[in-house]
Amino acid sequence: MEKDLVIGIDIGGQTTKCGIVDARGTVLSQTVIRSDSTEDVEEYISSLAETLYRLMADADAVERIRGIGVGVPNGNYYTGEVEDAVNLSWGRSGSIPFATMLEAHMNGIPVSLTNDANAAAMGEMTYGAARGMKNFIMITLGTGVGSGIVINGEVVYGHDGFAGELGHTCAVRHNGRPCNCGKSGCLETYASATGVARTAREWLEMTEEPSTLRSLDKITSKDVFEAAKEGDKLAIKIFEYTGRILGESFADFIEFSAPEAIVLFGGLARAKEFLVEPIQKAMDENVLPLWRGKVKLVFSQLKESDAAILGASALAWEL
Amino acid sequence: MEKDLVIGIDIGGQTTKCGIVDARGTVLSQTVIRSDSTEDVEEYISSLAETLYRLMADADAVERIRGIGVGVPNGNYYTGEVEDAVNLSWGRSGSIPFATMLEAHMNGIPVSLTNDANAAAMGEMTYGAARGMKNFIMITLGTGVGSGIVINGEVVYGHDGFAGELGHTCAVRHNGRPCNCGKSGCLETYASATGVARTAREWLEMTEEPSTLRSLDKITSKDVFEAAKEGDKLAIKIFEYTGRILGESFADFIEFSAPEAIVLFGGLARAKEFLVEPIQKAMDENVLPLWRGKVKLVFSQLKESDAAILGASALAWEL
Numbered sequence: 001m002e003k004d005l006v007i008g009i010d011i012g013g014q015t016t017k018c019g020i021v022d023a024r025g026t027v028l029s030q031t032v033i034r035s036d037s038t039e040d041v042e043e044y045i046s047s048l049a050e051t052l053y054r055l056m057a058d059a060d061a062v063e064r065i066r067g068i069g070v071g072v073p074n075g076n077y078y079t080g081e082v083e084d085a086v087n088l089s090w091g092r093s094g095s096i097p098f099a100t101m102l103e104a105h106m107n108g109i110p111v112s113l114t115n116d117a118n119a120a121a122m123g124e125m126t127y128g129a130a131r132g133m134k135n136f137i138m139i140t141l142g143t144g145v146g147s148g149i150v151i152n153g154e155v156v157y158g159h160d161g162f163a164g165e166l167g168h169t170c171a172v173r174h175n176g177r178p179c180n181c182g183k184s185g186c187l188e189t190y191a192s193a194t195g196v197a198r199t200a201r202e203w204l205e206m207t208e209e210p211s212t213l214r215s216l217d218k219i220t221s222k223d224v225f226e227a228a229k230e231g232d233k234l235a236i237k238i239f240e241y242t243g244r245i246l247g248e249s250f251a252d253f254i255e256f257s258a259p260e261a262i263v264l265f266g267g268l269a270r271a272k273e274f275l276v277e278p279i280q281k282a283m284d285e286n287v288l289p290l291w292r293g294k295v296k297l298v299f300s301q302l303k304e305s306d307a308a309i310l311g312a313s314a315l316a317w318e319l
Numbered sequence: 320m321e322k323d324l325v326i327g328i329d330i331g332g333q334t335t336k337c338g339i340v341d342a343r344g345t346v347l348s349q350t351v352i353r354s355d356s357t358e359d360v361e362e363y364i365s366s367l368a369e370t371l372y373r374l375m376a377d378a379d380a381v382e383r384i385r386g387i388g389v390g391v392p393n394g395n396y397y398t399g400e401v402e403d404a405v406n407l408s409w410g411r412s413g414s415i416p417f418a419t420m421l422e423a424h425m426n427g428i429p430v431s432l433t434n435d436a437n438a439a440a441m442g443e444m445t446y447g448a449a450r451g452m453k454n455f456i457m458i459t460l461g462t463g464v465g466s467g468i469v470i471n472g473e474v475v476y477g478h479d480g481f482a483g484e485l486g487h488t489c490a491v492r493h494n495g496r497p498c499n500c501g502k503s504g505c506l507e508t509y510a511s512a513t514g515v516a517r518t519a520r521e522w523l524e525m526t527e528e529p530s531t532l533r534s535l536d537k538i539t540s541k542d543v544f545e546a547a548k549e550g551d552k553l554a555i556k557i558f559e560y561t562g563r564i565l566g567e568s569f570a571d572f573i574e575f576s577a578p579e580a581i582v583l584f585g586g587l588a589r590a591k592e593f594l595v596e597p598i599q600k601a602m603d604e605n606v607l608p609l610w611r612g613k614v615k616l617v618f619s620q621l622k623e624s625d626a627a628i629l630g631a632s633a634l635a636w637e638l
Contacts, residue, residue, distance in 0.1 A: 084609075134478070149575065149576075156577075157577070158454055158470070158578065159579040160577055162577050163576050165574040165607055166575065169571040170567065170571055170605065173567070181607055183605065252571070255485060256483070256485065257482050257575075258476070258480075258484075260478040288500055290403075294479075
């Protein structure tokens with residue numbers, strides 16, 4: 001039977017999303033399991049494999065799977081290993097030969113893996129906003145800031161497989177916010193969902209400016225977005241600040257690889273209406289004249305519920 | 320006759336160096352002409368072609384040239400054009416179809432061109448310190464700061480052919496020094512030969528610190544280097560500062576492309592003994608833990624008088 005389908009698996013700290021995908025990017029069927037129910041990677045992979053077999057059987061696809069693509073934090077494309085993934089209950093320390101282990105459970109169906117942001121870039125290039133582009137930078141604005149860099153039509157993995165950590169480039173050199181990575185001033189401490197909430201808390205404390213956000217107990221980036229939509233001036237300013245920080249960083253990224261576009265994806269990218277202008281302005285003010293107004297700023301076109309699976313699945317077509 | 324030789328041409332603002340190079344990286348013969356004797360590009364190219372024919376005749380190499388590689392400011396690898404090269408008397412505005420024009424004068428010998436820093440990266444990969452490396456970043460520390468980025472064994476040209484302007488990434492975000500490019504705070508305003516001289520002038524004015532540099536009328540980076548070698552403390556501190564700025568920037572570059580090494584070349588790289596430690600320290604302090612102590616910092620191994628020609632010539636082997 002023709003191998004005309006692939007499986008995409010997106011592993012996050014809490015949940016694992018799996019789906020069967022065809023060449024046009026349709027998710028034929030999908031399901032979710034918990035990622036954090038065990039600290040034993042063998043146990044996790046067994047239950048994952050069981051889930052995949054059930055998914056394939058239900059979709060009548062057992063013989064049609066060409067490969068499995070996995071997007072996983074700290075996934076190394078070169079080695080197929082997951083290395084020191086602090087956010088995964090079963091992956092906290094050392095190297096796990098994840099791809100090899102999953103292949104063994106899947107009757108030899110080949111498995112390829114990379115980190116989630118690189119998978120997102122593959123998805124966008126294969127099915128989304130970056131179709132036809134050979135040079136672009138994917139920025140995922142979620143709890144953190146991830147990135148996938150595509151040059152000459154290929155994801156950049158670098159010498160060791162871990163290239164593209166743009167969320168940890170320096171946005172604020174002195175007295176920057178401490179980051180989970182141990183450094184300070186990293187882009188993701190400002191321009192992630194967490195960063196936006198942090199900016200809100202800081203500004204509420206430091207200024208007297210009236211804002212509907214003052215009535216909230218615990219502020220999330222979603223609250224800031226809702227407030228901005230209601231016209232709350234402080235909330236709008238928070239996005240302007242976030243956008244400026246992003247735009248300044250994007251200018252440096254452009255000077256590195258001269259991409260055709262920067263593609264934004266993730267929860268925070270939903271605040272597009274408040275982010276586009278400040279990003280574009282800061283990008284143009286900080287980039288060399290030759291790129292001013294030339295590099296596109298585009299937002300992901302993938303359905304958010306499918307995007308993670310599609311991104312991971314895109315890896316499998318290369319197998 | 321076998322085409323076993325190439326020509327390398329390095330075009331700078333004042334001089335143009337040309338040489339005939341064999342596959343082992345030996346410069347068989349070379350010569351220099353002025354770059355700025357005319358504002359007419361036709362005239363410049365005619366005299367360049369004449370020089371090349373003389374060079375080939377003298378080396379008995381007329382039939383043996385496989386191709387010509389040119390390193391030139393604002394040279395676009397994709398189009399073979401030189402675009403808005405403000406430092407070239409005949410190239411100040413608009414696009415010059417340089418490769419096509421030179422080919423026409425050279426009886427159809429193919430011509431490939433790129434900017435000088437990309438050419439340096441090619442040279443280092445073909446004949447120098449980066450032999451065998453597939454992922455590295457070349458940084459040229461001259462009057463300005465140039466860069467050539469190699470990923471998967473190929474120079475990164477980006478969407479438009481101009482990728483790799485790392486000298487214009489932001490080193491100092493607020494109140495940074497104005498740069499010739501129109502922006503401020505660019506890496507090259509601090510970490511170039513000009514930048515080092517500027518730091519010296521600023522520090523001499525702002526502090527009372529004793530220094531042999533105070534007796535000089537006009538300070539160059541070479542003066543600072545000489546003073547540092549004599550043990551002048553201020554001069555040594557100037558290199559420490561320069562090294563820190565470089566190391567901080569290198570940390571961000573590593574987070575982009577995860578190179579095996581950063582290769583330094585150019586006049587300022589001669590101050591290696593004063594730069595290595597501060598660069599390495601700042602690089603390690605500012606990079607993600609996973610790369611700490613892992614990315615090599617190496618200095619060009621090419622003879623300085625040959626390097627520019629070798630770099631440009633390396634392009635021609637690809638033709």
